[in-house]
Amino acid sequence: MDERERALRTAHRAASRFLATLDDRPVWPRATLEQMEEVFGGPLQPDGIDADQVVAELAERADPGLVAIPGGRFFGFVIGGTLPAALAADWLVSTWDQNSGSSTMTTATVALERVAGGWICDLLGLPPESAVGFVTGAQVSNVVCLATAQHAVLRRVGWDATVRGLRGAPEIRLIVGADRHGSIDRAARMCGIGSEELVVVPADEQGRMRPDGLAAALAEGDGAPTVVCLQAGEVHTGAFDPFAELIPAARRAGAWVHVDGAFGLWAAASPRLEHLTAGVGAADSWTTDAHKTLNVPYDCGMAIVRDPADAIAMFRTGGDYLMYASLDPWDVGPELSRRGRGVPAWAALRSLGRRGVAGLVERLHDNARRFAAALREIPGVEVIGDVDYTQVMFRLADDEATRRLGAAILADGTAALTGAQWRGRAVIRCSMSSWATTEADIDLTVAAIERLAAAVSG
Template structure:
């Protein structure tokens, strides 16, 4: 290989390494929310493509010199928006290796190292979460694709039970699937249903309680009023309140009616790893599929959703592909997900789990919950703020007396820069939501955030 190729790689990686360390070192003091708009960043990076290129070090320098105003301090300890975790050091380092190794990880025969790392990560996760050790674990891009992958498997399976092979016959003329969801489900469930050919009119909504948990009596009533193939979607961690459905009651009801039970646990599935929070997931292991997103609670980089299916044969039936040029083993990653070529996204998950160990995972989850409790307690001391949810897990939702005041506070928090929280609506009223998702959050981060919000509220 030409020495200049190696030199280019070294200079480019060195420049990226220096820039990454500088960014990470700025997190404690930099504003959390970006200080530039999309239009401003397009202007900074835009213009016609120059006729001549740059060497890798110069390219990185150009990116770094312009990027800063549009970056968000997500890896720091005071980003509480949406449900977005930080990245553990071992997972970050492993992700750099994944890019350098450049392994196409759809095939076990082609890239055995990365597929083995993913397979072990999946086994460790099943063990930690007390899910069936024979389940398939497909690594996909995130929670949305994890839900889609599980529900595509469910669609294939429930139709097969009534004698319809969707792989051969398609959907035209197929028996109608009853798609049953809770009133407070995440939007990714409806979106996955749309991808699967189940429109809004095909969704049956079950009433939920004041915290967003599906009501067992309402599910019984809904399922009794119909027949045919049915999929029931439950939830581990409502995105606003953090509430968990009562799996020990709901899963048996669904199975009595022949339903496939899927659990959307994008951030909540991990409660099973904690001795003090495990009761939230009682009965969860009896479901047929589970979706989670490791970038949220496990704190690995983006691009690491997990689609878990009790019986791998169901996954294979839905996803095994053709192609005489492809090389198959008994179970390849492309057998259990919609993708063929992809990066080795499960390697950072292995690194995160190995760096923490079983006890460390439990401590991580407990710490997120403790931070949520501390944030709620701090907010409750501010005159005019009302905490709206039971802080059973990692979510804190709060508001002021009026919707206008709540929204204005949300804008002021982002402009002030100490922390980031994001807006929501709950039962028709404006709210703000803090999601405790990052390993990097400390009690000092909580105190600084509460102090900043107190100043904004009190004027």
């Protein structure tokens, strides 16, 4: 057995041991960042260590600082667990070590990504000819889509930003909702658009953009290049913008429409929930993230653009030594070198099938409704808003008690839920995102919350 084989076998044993602990381990880490730095730190030793020993030490020392995200009781952020097929495929991606920017060189991984992208567009009701760029996550997807949109709307008025840059360019109006995700603002900054330049449209009590507000914002545009950002799945409430009203209005005004659907866009894959995304396919670009609802490992966001020519115009690179074919991955995203991050998405979709994807999405929704119904039975707990999708938000009578309860939940370790602010009040958020969550996980979590809420209130 060579060094590589020994290291891989050691990693497999360590991975199996970790997965076997998920039912019983505290969900939140047991060690602080400072403790972990001490465990891993110190001066670098002068001589090397056998690979299998390095892997064994890594697994043992990291254990107290690991979050039980792959288990059934991590509800803190919109982070799914990893489906078995996606996990194993991700191991193969690292083993194959394919630089998946070129469709000429790495034909297998690029083909897998193209097929996965086509399946995803089909499942989500998006145009089949769309370009699907696999990026690190929803944040980078929003950057890619907004950069593409910015270039496209400027080109419509005769300004090529790839040649002339943005200095002196016509001013772009970026219209956003009041309850947009922070990644939109961050993406705008990366595209050179500051927070004071955003045109903010009011939202309703669930966080949905108001059509009358968008109409007023569009009317003030006076023909300026315009990008409208909508949202599929508000991160606190799970609410969806009314696309069937908003997108046609934006289109009539000549605006580019981008939809941030990091986790919510997957509602379109469910016959029971697809009404939430009605009309979304008429947009120009979409963000989604397979490590959320589809439950694949990290590094699997998708930047989807209706017209591949718009993505190519923004991202096609130079380099006379590079080989080009039709729509190389590096034509539709910012990276030249990257792993085959779409391969686990292909494996997840292949393992689930169409009905399996719908069933996964609907089970997450069922879990959210079960959780909300049980919370309503706990004295002193108020569930806020509707539970239309996978998000549940609740609080106690006052903000300080709510914050204490949030801290107590994390310290207890039964489950991970995180605090937030909604309409000026402290709340606790639950995101149902993992295929691994069972009814027993929900019941255990509710029992812990009931016990801790009584202690906090008493």
